[in-house]
Amino acid sequence: MPILTKEAAQALLKKVLAYSKADECEVSIYSGDSGNVRYARNEVSTSGANSKSMLVVSSAFGKKLGTATINEFDDASLEKVVRRAEELARLAPENPEYMPILGPQQYGEASGGYNKDTAAIDPAFRADAVAKSLTITKQNKLVAAGFLENSVASSAMMNSKGLFAYNSSTEINFSITVRSEDGTGSGYASKAYNDVSKLDVSKDTSIASQKATGSKGAKAIEPGKYTVILEPAAAIVLIEQLIGSMDARSAEEGRSFLSKAGGKTKLGEKLMDDQVTIYSDPWHPDMPTSCYNNDGRPQEKITWIEKGTVKNMYYSRYWAQKDNVKAIPSPDAFIMEGGTASLEDLIKSTEKGILVTRLWYIRPVDPQTLLFTGLTRDGTFYIENGVIKHPVKNFRFNESPVIMLNNVEALGRPERAVSGESNQSAILPPMKLRDFTFTSLSDAI
Amino acid sequence: MKRKDFIQLSAMGLGALVLPNLPAFGTPVDPSRFLNDGIDVKLKKQLADVALNTARSKGATYADVRIGRYLNQFVVTREARVQNIANAESFGVGIRVIANGCWGFAATNTVTKEAIAKAAERAVAVAKANSRVTTTPVQLAPQKGYGEVSWKTPIVQSAFTIPVKDKVDLLLNVNSIAMKGGANFVNSAILAINEQKYFASTDGSYIDQDIHRLFPTFTVTKIDRASGKFETRKSLSSPVGMGYEYLTPTADNKVGGIVTRYKDRYDMLEDVKNATADVDQKLKAKSVEPGKYDLVLDPSHLWLTIHESVAHPTELDRVLGYEANYAGTSFLTLDKWKSRNFQFGSKLVNVVADKLQPGSLGAVGYDDEGVQCGQWDLIKDGVLVNYQAIRDQAHIIGLDHSQGCCYAQSWADVQFQRMPNVSLQPGKEKLSVDDMIKNVEKGIYIIGDGSFSIDQQRYNFQFGGQTFYEIKDGKIAGMLKDVAYQANTQEFWNSCTAIADKSDYRLGGAFNDGKGQPGQSNAVSHGSSTTRFNGVNVINTARKI
Structure with missing residues (x-):
């Protein structure tokens, strides 16, 4: 099935809803197409293509909910899936936290995440991109491993109270690790865009190649507390954990970094440096995301941290009703404000510090303090008197994004980065932070 | 998801x-x-x-x-x-x-x-x-x-x-x-x-x-x-x-x-x-004093350490560089295997790859490229002797057959090399957990798996757990908290000084072993008996925000 336009999705969902006999019914359609190519050892390894579409029907009788899905779209199949959802609803136990479906919502303009050139990418485009990348690594006697994935998708939802929402989007996601032939150097670059014209595979491959060459002969320095400059691709993996932990219910239940003694929360408290402001905005031109979330709530521009103070937490509709507050949904992506300095400027202004390209294998150690552990990887360098002196061996860290964002020295110019852990994008600056806690050395290259 | x-x-x-x-x-x-x-x-x-x-x-x-x-x-x-x-x-x-x-x-x-x-x-x-x-x-x-x-x-x-x-x-x-x-x-x-x-x-x-x-x-x-x-x-x-x-x-x-x-x-x-x-x-436990401890690790905990530090680095696709951009490569390079004398662990350490073990997550008759499954040694008397390979890799390590390690998480995903069950063999001498603890002067007994993280070549790891008991002069002295241990894989396995006998052998495992781009999950088990490691670095993870 091709990617549905707004009009086609609306017509299809209307038809499905007409079959409903339930008290409440909500229907969603997803249609997507993706392709990928993977390469390693300077050769293509595996690749694939995937088309999928799915219609999801949720029917409720009172507080009993049933959900069924189907990927066939003839009239008989559409009726069948509605009947199946209704049968499952009748069999289901009552959900005391069931919330009545929403009425029509105001969503603002489409966020512009769809790009027709990205939607048109084919296997030949992907093979050409790999060829460009390999030309650089082969010329430099380096070894590349990379992954290029493109996708186009549309989603829409409609319900028996008249709500209708639609979004379409495209994305291209590229990452590359370049290693020296003897395995003593390794460099990394990653990018994600909605618009393929912004992707420059050769430039990213060159950056990763320079880091691979530059990281040969790394010296060991003692673990401990250091001033660090985290590139956006390094910082994102910790800050996404912070944003992912801002659920109001967990905080109020007492099991989150935002919990306080006596069942209170840290909402409204200043936990981080004045320079830290983090928000979400579905209409950000460099990272448009959906204007609605999966239960139909509008996604709006929301400030989560303002000048270091916790401004908002996100809520399920049930929990928001219980608290009698606005049910702000969790964001699809976040934007952290910064300054105007380039990464080079941050390096120049550093007397002693460590430049980090990438952080890896991030795992929670203590949810109470949001302490995470992980390691540096693919390009870690020692800075002295404003210049990169030499590569250093990788470190393990144990650090909390809350503590780290309280120790901000300077923020650079924000850019879109993609998490090597979750594959999700965010916009954030390179950041200079003092007292970042490295706890041991790693021999890994 | x-x-x-x-x-x-x-x-x-x-x-x-x-x-x-x-x-x-x-x-x-x-x-x-x-x-x-x-x-x-x-x-x-x-x-x-x-x-x-x-x-x-x-x-x-x-x-x-x-x-x-x-x-x-x-x-x-x-x-x-x-x-x-x-x-x-x-x-x-x-x-x-x-x-x-x-x-x-x-x-x-x-x-x-x-x-x-x-x-x-x-x-x-x-x-x-x-x-x-x-x-x-x-x-x-x-x-x-x-x-x-x-x-x-x-x-x-x-x-x-x-x-x-x-x-x-x-x-x-x-x-x-x-x-x-x-x-x-x-x-x-x-x-x-x-x-x-x-x-x-x-x-x-x-x-x-x-x-x-x-x-x-x-x-x-x-x-x-x-x-x-x-x-x-x-x-x-x-x-x-x-x-x-x-x-x-x-x-x-x-x-x-x-x-x-x-x-x-x-x-x-x-x-x-x-x-x-x-x-x-x-909630009432004493916060751990950081330092070197002898660790006594229960199978409900040790399975995850085996998974990360033994099973992953012996995956041949990592060794060859196919995972370099995501899951990483491996410190167990081909030269170490070819030398036939790379001391991965102490002489007590015997690790077996297995696709047959009853009750295990990895047990199947045939892998996802039609190869009948079996069992083989990875680490023998502490020495690296083999890897985990599939059909298009077997020739690289001189094998004339695949070891049957191919798996795809669903029909919609392409199959590739995934780990079999990888298990530490029990001690050959009769040894109970109580007798093992009796000989520990300053140690920590860890039960259950917790936080886990390891570098992309599988050298440096850090593990938490569910419960931690202080061992003092051969006796359990109460519960500890804020415990995590950090080690280098080879040093850690060479510090293995005792493995309980087969009566203590149990399986642990995971449904969600991740690898590949796009990512895929594999289900796998790891068996062991309670094992002791001497002089491992323990850190205190308590912080204030």
């Missing part, structure tokens, strides 16, 4: 438990549908032949096809409430080919002869497109066809035949015990999985397999309202390659000691009672 969802679930106290959201894993169905057998094996053979014949006619020199029906059921509860009952089915066909010396893959969830022929054609087209940028053709280890064969996980009772109500009743009972014991929150779940996989290849194999897995689990949370501190304790169950019989324990399945642990069968009601008591102790 989105990372975001996972993080939110983690924040709810479910720990490492990954609960897939429904549509990604299949179509919601009525559970009665689980009791039908799916399409007839004769029809599967006809459909498979369409794929193989089409691929060949389009120019493939090799083709395999997997017709998969994946059933899963998740029953998820918290306190007195059912959060979710998800019954899902995913059915489709994945076709892999070699054309012009290059791999190609395509999948479809329309299981008709026409759609399968089209997917086969698409797979060949992808292979041909990629061959433009390929210089080294794929070289497959020879594999004989087995004709029409079948294999089934040896289960006593399929979890899918147990009414959902019984599972809900069990979990709500578990939750009630925790709440009566003073817990503030308890999350519990039962996950059941059935992979019905039909594999056929141009080598002449037609393999029908029926694979079952089960995972019951819970997390108990208690909050000290006065201080605002909270602690959790996860179940000491393990995901298993078994039916519902895993939840019918007898006295023989219980391992006594500081807390009851379980072998082959699991008593969820007893464990939740113990967990609730453990959380009280955790």
